[in-house]
Amino acid sequence: MGALRLPSLTTFFISSSSSTFTRAASISARSPFLLRLHQHPNPHLHLSRKALAASVASDFSTESLAKKESRESNSNEEKRFITPRSQDFSAWYLDVIARAELADYGPVRGTMVIRPYGYAIWESIQEYLNVIFKETGHSNMYFPQFIPYSFIEKEASHVEGFSPELALVTIGGGKELEEKLVWANVTRWEMRTKPFVRTLEFLWQEGHTAHATPEEAEKEALQMIDVYKKFAYEQAAIPVIAGRKSRAETFAGASRTYTIEAMMGDRKALQAGTSHNLGQNFSRAFGTQFSDENGQRQHVWQTSWAVSTRFVGGIIMTHGDDTGLMLPPKMAPIQVVIVPIWKKADEKAGVLDAVSSVAKILKTAGVKVKVDDSEQRTPGWKFNFWEMKGVPLRIEIGPRDVSNGTVVISRRDVPGKQGKVFGVSMEPSILQAQVKERLEDIQSALLEQATSFRDSNIVDVSSYDELKEAISQGKWARGPWSASEAEELKVKEETGATIRCFPFEQPPGLKTCLMTGNSADEVALFAKSY
């Protein structure tokens, strides 16, 4: 995922020779921050050549897709169910995305339509991060989507290990263009696509900063990976492991790449966010310079960092279960769904009154509430539907509850009677406190559950045989590593696992490399990944 950002850097630094940029840089050389910029979550194109070629070759048309699915879903609407997660994780994932109305397949294969429910999750990621970015002194801006071909060539020739895989625009307004233009952010070589996790086009935020000293750049790169880590733990309830990428897995052109790695429900690793210390590699290629205090021309030290809609996929695959999606309360577009229950006509008015007053009470307390009072569906159907959509809490209100002045609260994460509280008073202060407390409980329960799942699936290994054994069981292996890149590649070829990172948190004591038996400074984390 990291490599995706490379072409954006091309866009970013073209203005380096202009007076505006140099002025900004020279001003900032005297202040703690250099030019700090961050591109706000805005649509960006990410396109892979193979997938694009395949999509066009496959005789595809939107019409056929939409029509076909429409016919199928018409006849199967009631019958469709979610493949159990334990049976087939991939099928389960696709079912959840379709049934919970998170996304749909796009008009060109490998693209995706993000539906309102899925987009709302992305919006809550944006909201949180945007505030933090601004608090840490970053501004939003927007760079054009198109990159002149010559810029890409320039970058490719300067940064070793980067070979562009890009879509070219050669026709504009019916005329042939003189200079070929290239899409921004386009580097990936994907044969298989998966909604949210691997798509041709996705949404992200990308941050780009420039600093006067290597220390500042390093501090920035570490600060941002820490922002991502905190977001993952506190908001998304995903216990990621933060660390440094191995040399082989470092973003082309970066001095160091930091990552947060998450364990999905199938125990594969997902790289959920990255932060790169780019050193002076790009500023040398693009001639981005400033004058230091002594009037000396210096190349700036840069960082870049990004989180994308891939993170939404991470939330689904971390918390979801056989019933469907399970959203952490802090990320959920709907935190509480209220389902009215009545049988006789004379019960209806009383129940609906109570429902709307409960909804109002909760909205006042800042809780995101949805009332499902449609009459076409039975309460049982609604329970299943909203469980499948992953709404953390359900409130049921029936005639007896109305006369008692109480409601029933059910937790999405604890099935059956255990997850229910009966007879919760409708009195505003009690109800608000109860609901908020439950939501907090769910938030921390999800994190705890994911953490214990993660920890029970990481094996400490001290030899290559143990590593192979752990990986073949589908687990992650953690062991001391100081071997070569060739040996890293050998592990990948023989087991399918790669070094996800050298975690920041390291066990104390002397270590011996699991591969070579030489002394090692650090343990590395190995796993199969998305």
Added chain:
Amino acid sequence: MEKGVAESAPSSKKSNANSKNAKKKEVKKETGLGLSNKKDENFGEWYSEVVVSGEMIEYYDISGCYILRPWTMSIWETMQAFFDAEIKKMKIKNCYFPLFVSPGVLQREKDHIEGFAPEVAWVTKSGDTDLDVHIAIRPTSETVMYPYYSKWIRGHRDLPLKLNQWCNVVRWEFSHPTPFIRSREFLWQEGHTAFATKEEADEEVLQILELYRRIYEEFLAIPVVKGKKSELEKFAGGLYTTSVEAFIPNTGRGIQGATSHCLGQNFAKMFEINFENEKGEKGMVWQNSWAYSTRTIGVMVMVHGDDKGLVMPPKVSSIQVIVIPVPFKDADTKGIFDACSETVKTLSEAGFRVEDDLRENYSPGWKYSHWEMKGVPLRIEIGPKDLANKQVRVVRRDNSAKVDIPVSNLVEQVKEILSKIQDSLFEAAKEKRDKCIEKVKTWDEFMTALSDKKMILAPWCDEEEVEKDVKARTKGEAGAAKTLCTPFDQPELPEGTLCFASGKPAKKWTYWGRSY
């Protein structure tokens, strides 16, 4: 690369001889801080210069594409926050559809594609492989989204379907590109809604148009006219188009500010967006689409800017108040700086967007010019005298008026002044615009008004052929005149009034003029 100005604040001088020489050279370059073009003399050049000097735009290597700098993005974000909250109240939800369109769906609606074909950019290659089927980049998303509307909408319970997306679109125009106003890629929101009845669709068209009016008038302080587009000017493939129209007095050109379209059932027919009503009868949905773009920001620059640079309405300005220390020789510099920080703290706690400029290598005079160029509505100066009198000096960007206000009353007065600036920017713009409006009845009057750069209100027979004819007859270097809109607010049209262009009986008053 020191950019210090020779007469800058005393304390910041360094005694390095080498860098002093370097400094002198730089100083020369930097003191040309003002604009070299005047708004009333050469408007086009003035505009191109002010968007760059005000740090809104950086030019890019591809003609017609621009880098939007933080000073621009924060305006966009302010308007976005307002509009997004308003449409969420209307139960419109955000989503994201792909950037790509397959040729098949793009061509589904014939009038629509005819309208957009000349501007569509195509992906023809992937790496060095030629693509068998080219892929279009959205110029707008009707054809991207509607196949899914067809899939998602089955019964009346699925209606209304109300979606919006914030995204970029690409229109590969070859006419003269202008930052914000005409660019090949721009940011916008596009709303797409589907209803069971025409009445609901009609109602929403106007609700959205009202939000657009509010963006222009309440946020950007620009007067607009609400009205309906002519048949010739309406959205390709739609039923009717409403718009808010602004006017740029300097060039005498109207500018379409934002549009809200009722698409009728045309797209529903082509994309088979059907539903079953309560009685089990099949029906087609009624659709709307509506959009405003980063063009809004260009209109703001053109309307309010002056020879000193940008003039930002307080409501959208990234910085509303800039605080600048004015230390004199032997003055209590630290005391002044502390007072500046204290002022920022007070105002910022009161909810204003405020910053100080404590840089020691720039003179107060340089800073005044710099922040005037960026259009910050209010400047606060603090010098030794102010410090002694427990006051600050406040200078308005829009009319240069200066007042001293006591520190004890800072928040209240700043609030009042900012709100006055917002109002008087609107009033000034409205007065200027109103002076440009001319009511005509005959062709001769029309031609005179056109050459006087007016926004012309004329009685019209509402025939497409006549509008085409007017276009042909007024064609010239400055471009042809066309209808801007038929205002909802119609003056009385006495029986027997004739069309200014055809001499046939007039049906309505319509605005005409050259436009962007």
